[in-house]
Amino acid sequence: MSEVDMAVIKPEMMKSYIWLQTADGSIQQVEQEVAMFCPMICHEVIQKGMGSSKNYAISLPQRVNPAMLSLILDYCRFHQVPGRSNKERKSFDEKFIRMDTKRLCELTSAADSLQLKPLVDLTSRALARIIEGKSPEEIREIFHLPDDLTEEEKLEPLKNTTDDPRIRLLNRLYAKKRKELKERQKLKNIEVEEERVDDRSVDDLLSFINGDNGDSKGIKNSKSKKKNRRRKDQQKNTSANEAIKNHNKEPNGLNQVCCSAEVGQTVRAGVGATSNLHDVEDDIFDNKNELDDGDIDDEIDPALKEKIDREVEDFARRLNSDWPERMQEILSFGHERKPVHFSLNGNDSLRRYANSEQR
Amino acid sequence: MSIVIKQREPSRLPSKTDAEFDRISNLPGHVIDQILSRLPIRDAVRSSVLSRKWRYKWAKIPCLVFDNHCLNFSSQDQSFIKNKLVNIIDHVLLLHNGPIHKFKLSHRDLLGVTDIDRWILCISRSSIKEVVLEIWKGQRYKPPSCLFNCQNLVHLELFNCLLEPPLMFKGFKNLKSLDLQHITITQDVFEKLVSSCPSLERLTLMNFTGVTHLVIDAPNLQFFDIGGIFEDVSFLNTVHLSYVSIGLYVNIDNEENDARDNSSKLLRFFVNLPHIRRLEIQSYFLKYLAMGYVPSRLPNLCVDLNHLSIRIDFDDLEENTAALCLLRSCPNLLELEMLARPEEQSSMERSTNFWEEDHWSSLFAHLRLVKVSGISGVKSEMDFIKFLLSNSPVLEQLTVKPASQEGEWELMKELLRFRRASIYAEVIYLDP
Numbered sequence: 001m002s003e004v005d006m007a008v009i010k011p012e013m014m015k016s017y018i019w020l021q022t023a024d025g026s027i028q029q030v031e032q033e034v035a036m037f038c039p040m041i042c043h044e045v046i047q048k049g050m051g052s053s054k055n056y057a058i059s060l061p062q063r064v065n066p067a068m069l070s071l072i073l074d075y076c077r078f079h080q081v082p083g084r085s086n087k088e089r090k091s092f093d094e095k096f097i098r099m100d101t102k103r104l105c106e107l108t109s110a111a112d113s114l115q116l117k118p119l120v121d122l123t124s125r126a127l128a129r130i131i132e133g134k135s136p137e138e139i140r141e142i143f144h145l146p147d148d149l150t151e152e153e154k155l156e157p158l159k160n161t162t163d164d165p166r167i168r169l170l171n172r173l174y175a176k177k178r179k180e181l182k183e184r185q186k187l188k189n190i191e192v193e194e195e196r197v198d199d200r201s202v203d204d205l206l207s208f209i210n211g212d213n214g215d216s217k218g219i220k221n222s223k224s225k226k227k228n229r230r231r232k233d234q235q236k237n238t239s240a241n242e243a244i245k246n247h248n249k250e251p252n253g254l255n256q257v258c259c260s261a262e263v264g265q266t267v268r269a270g271v272g273a274t275s276n277l278h279d280v281e282d283d284i285f286d287n288k289n290e291l292d293d294g295d296i297d298d299e300i301d302p303a304l305k306e307k308i309d310r311e312v313e314d315f316a317r318r319l320n321s322d323w324p325e326r327m328q329e330i331l332s333f334g335h336e337r338k339p340v341h342f343s344l345n346g347n348d349s350l351r352r353y354a355n356s357e358q359r
Numbered sequence: 360m361s362i363v364i365k366q367r368e369p370s371r372l373p374s375k376t377d378a379e380f381d382r383i384s385n386l387p388g389h390v391i392d393q394i395l396s397r398l399p400i401r402d403a404v405r406s407s408v409l410s411r412k413w414r415y416k417w418a419k420i421p422c423l424v425f426d427n428h429c430l431n432f433s434s435q436d437q438s439f440i441k442n443k444l445v446n447i448i449d450h451v452l453l454l455h456n457g458p459i460h461k462f463k464l465s466h467r468d469l470l471g472v473t474d475i476d477r478w479i480l481c482i483s484r485s486s487i488k489e490v491v492l493e494i495w496k497g498q499r500y501k502p503p504s505c506l507f508n509c510q511n512l513v514h515l516e517l518f519n520c521l522l523e524p525p526l527m528f529k530g531f532k533n534l535k536s537l538d539l540q541h542i543t544i545t546q547d548v549f550e551k552l553v554s555s556c557p558s559l560e561r562l563t564l565m566n567f568t569g570v571t572h573l574v575i576d577a578p579n580l581q582f583f584d585i586g587g588i589f590e591d592v593s594f595l596n597t598v599h600l601s602y603v604s605i606g607l608y609v610n611i612d613n614e615e616n617d618a619r620d621n622s623s624k625l626l627r628f629f630v631n632l633p634h635i636r637r638l639e640i641q642s643y644f645l646k647y648l649a650m651g652y653v654p655s656r657l658p659n660l661c662v663d664l665n666h667l668s669i670r671i672d673f674d675d676l677e678e679n680t681a682a683l684c685l686l687r688s689c690p691n692l693l694e695l696e697m698l699a700r701p702e703e704q705s706s707m708e709r710s711t712n713f714w715e716e717d718h719w720s721s722l723f724a725h726l727r728l729v730k731v732s733g734i735s736g737v738k739s740e741m742d743f744i745k746f747l748l749s750n751s752p753v754l755e756q757l758t759v760k761p762a763s764q765e766g767e768w769e770l771m772k773e774l775l776r777f778r779r780a781s782i783y784a785e786v787i788y789l790d791p
Binding site for chain 2: 101102105106108109112120121124125127128131132133136139140143144145146147148149
């Protein structure tokens with residue numbers, strides 16, 4: 001080894017390192033001053049004492065893959081040196097930012113998850129420069145954006161959005177299931193749904209939904225309601241039953257009580273209060289879906305999305321497969337069920353119905 | 360990397376392949392805001408036709424800038440342009456959906472005052488933090504009183520406006536930066552405005568009408584830049600002020616004032632600037648400072664003063680005296696700039712030997728950079744340069760720039776001869 005190598009190695013051995021682990025499991029060590037340039041890593045080291053050894057490697061956010069990490073560390077390695085002039089830093093930045101747009105977007109995402117604001121600023125500026133002055137077609141091509149707006153939608157300027165992520169998620173789920181429903185309904189005779197008025201506000205419904213998220217009792221309640229209707233409607237043809245089944249596959253596993261056995265079903269004459277259960281919310285979602293078909297909600301945690309998807313599929317499957325057994329279950333449960341989960345405010349109608357069911 | 364060009368299928372759901380390649384649409388909201396905010400407003404709004412996801416992303420950007428880039432065409436018909444512009448701004452404000460933090464309006468053709476009132480009302484409802492309003496044409500614009508209700512304002516910049524806040528106005532609690540240029544404001548309103556903004560750190564005031572005695576009462580003020588016509592300036596309670604740039608754009612008549620007021624303007628000026636770091640004395644302000652009694656040195660040295668820039672008439676005795684006092688009072692001076700004021704008329708007392716005399720008991724111990732410009736090779740000027748060169752042991756660079764080509768050679772020949780205290784000194788001669 002030459003003298004230079006020796007000189008380089010000795011100081012290296014004195015440095016301290018921080019251990020980082022990327023989402024794919026690979027672990028690497030990085031010089032401390034370089035890694036500490038990232039606020040998120042700094043926080044982990046100082047507040048939680050992580051990163052000192054291989055076993056306690058800091059887990060980096062999912063958006064940081066090894067390639068991006070290596071780029072980010074290059075950036076940090078340059079900028080953490082205090083003596084550099086502004087001119088040097090600017091010229092480094094200019095060269096650094098030259099990469100294809102795909103990597104640029106990934107880098108932005110990774111830098112943001114590490115809270116490295118200067119790099120996020122740099123990359124956003126670069127992305128803005130790419131977008132500026134180009135036609136929509138050019139931009140779509142560069143960033144691989146789907147051209148999924150209809151011509152009218154492109155002209156339509158104003159939409160009333162409350163921006164509630166829950167509504168958007170429900171829209172999505174509903175849209176998906178509605179598509180399936182439509183396909184099946186094409187083959188069946190479905191009776192025209194009657195107009196029913198539900199004067200619950202959307203907020204009420206949502207709080208109700210959230211109170212019942214994944215709650216099995218809620219499911220049973222809905223089944224018992226369905227049961228009542230079934231008994232009264234046994235004269236109806238099987239198609240109606242199937243329609244009910246189909247309808248029960250409705251997306252909103254969260255929305256079960258609301259939409260179960262409602263939309264598409266006929267009036268249960270005796271169950272007067274049922275009329276109050278009709279879910280106008282479905283209509284609302286209906287209308288929203290005209291606009292939002294396929295609207296991908298980009299702010300819902302993917303994990304939560306999957307969980308909800310699974311629940312919905314689950315519920316649909318269960319209903320489809322063991323309906324007769326369920327009937328027995330329901331019949332036996334029905335009489336004992338107490339309606340405890342209706343957390344709606346001032347909605348007497350719902351409670352009234354539940355009470356009548358008690359009898 | 361190959362680019363995949365997809366068929367246009369407006370109604371299908373995005374497939375997995377799309378999601379794989381489309382990296383940008385799923386970036387976090389605040390990052391998208393940043394990207395869109397950096398685009399001219401036109402490009403930002405046009406992003407709504409890119410794809411379903413992008414439809415309403417632009418409506419969240421917190422920063423709206425309407426300037427000359429807004430309209431991408433020019434036309435001779437001013438009213439046509441004006442209508443277009445008003446239309447665009449109305450639409451954007453109406454369709455915008457979210458808080459607006461920055462609003463800038465600075466289009467050269469903008470005139471219509473009632474439209475601006477309407478827009479200001481709109482943004483005042485939206486926790487606005489920065490307002491920049493530049494009216495390039497027409498008379499002074501009077502902002503509506505709703506502007507003064509924006510309690511979240513951090514930066515306010517007005518150009519060509521008339522300020523008349525409502526009587527109930529109690530100040531901007533969060534205002535850090537105020538920039539008023541070409542404005543009309545009364546004395547009381549100005550004083551009240553400055554003193555009722557406790558967080559004020561930066562104040563810029565250029566070309567103002569209506570204020571003659573500037574009284575600055577701002578405990579957190581750090582930066583003060585003023586240029587205009589006034590009679591008096593005094594700082595109250597400005598301990599943190601570190602950057603001051605003052606230009607007095609009118610030549611004052613010393614004789615008149617001497618009779619009335621013998622107090623030292625210089626002393627009064629510096630008494631409340633203990634931590635000043637950069638000082639620029641422009642136009643005729645040195646004359647103002649020279650009024651009254653001028654000590655040989657300030658009682659409290661300006662130990663933090665690192666940069667000094669003075670516009671001076673080297674032939675005027677009083678100005679020279681004031682300048683010398685200043686130079687003696689900043690022991691830690693690093694950079695000095697002397698700009699010679701072009702002579703309009705012969706001054707009262709021509710002092711040609713001022714800098715020849717030995718004024719110095721201590722040296723410019725830290726002075727590194729000096730610039731002298733606008734000189735014409737007159738004796739007093741050359742004496743000053745000589746004085747400077749022989750009293751700055753660590754000088755690195757002296758830049759000399761004459762006012763005109765007249766007498767260049769003589770100037771240069773003289774420069775060559777001067778002794779230099781610093782062995783590192785470079786004397787750089789710039790062409791006029």
